[in-house]
Amino acid sequence: MPPRRPPTVRRSLFAAAGLALLAAACGPALDWRLVQPPGWSLAATLPCRPDTTERRVPLAGAPVALGLWSCQAGDHMFAIASADLGDPARVGPALQALGAAARANIGAQLQSEQPAQVPGMTPHPDARLQRLVGRRPDGQPVRSQVLVFAYGARVYQATVLGPQAGDAQARPLFESLGVRP
Structure with a gap:
């Protein structure tokens, strides 16, 4: 039979275990x-260290560099993307094209849509928040929230894309967005 620990050692171990459990329960999962991003005039918070890429893509009839x-994080993908169009007249068609591409990527049905609200953004009628329901290429159901807006x-x-992608998952990212000239 192992030797019995003194009561103060047992209490210390219980206290340490309790603190560890409390820290695990209260600690942020993300x-x-x-x-x-350099040159974007945008600040955002992401729940994990992002990978970055840039490629040329057609957007509203012209190729652009899209960053x-x-x-x-967990089962969800969080992303911000941006392109400088060089011409404010192209903003409306580009915002519409970004929304359409997000829907097409998952064969989505539009669940709801509302005007976008991002501090510092340039007001535009095509700036929208869309809630989508669709399927991944493997057929698994997926949800997405997509916010498109402009600055100049x-x-x-x-x-935010994932099995749930509801307001609880999207709100921290969307509420962190801010355009800073």
Whole structure:
């Protein structure tokens, strides 16, 4: 039979175990961090360290350099994307195209839509928040929230995609967005 520990040692072990459980229960499941992509005039928080990429894509009839910052946290993907169109007249068609591409990527049905509200954004009727329901390429159901907006001639898209992707998952990203000239 192992020797019995003195009561103070047992209490200390219980206290340490209790603190560890409390820290695990109260600790953040996601590691939110501020990101400010160079040249974007946008600040956002993402729940994980993002990968970055840039590629030329057709957007509203013309090729543009689209930058993407994205990361995977749990079952959800969080992303911000941006392109400088160089011409404010192209913003409306580009915002519409970004929304349409998000729907097409998951064969989505539009669940709801409302005007976008991002501090500092340039007001535009095509700036929208869309809640989508669709399917992944493997047939699994997926939800997405997509926010498209602009600042001057630069368009932005913020996306949360995953099995739930409800307001609880999207709110921290969307509420962190802010355009800073």
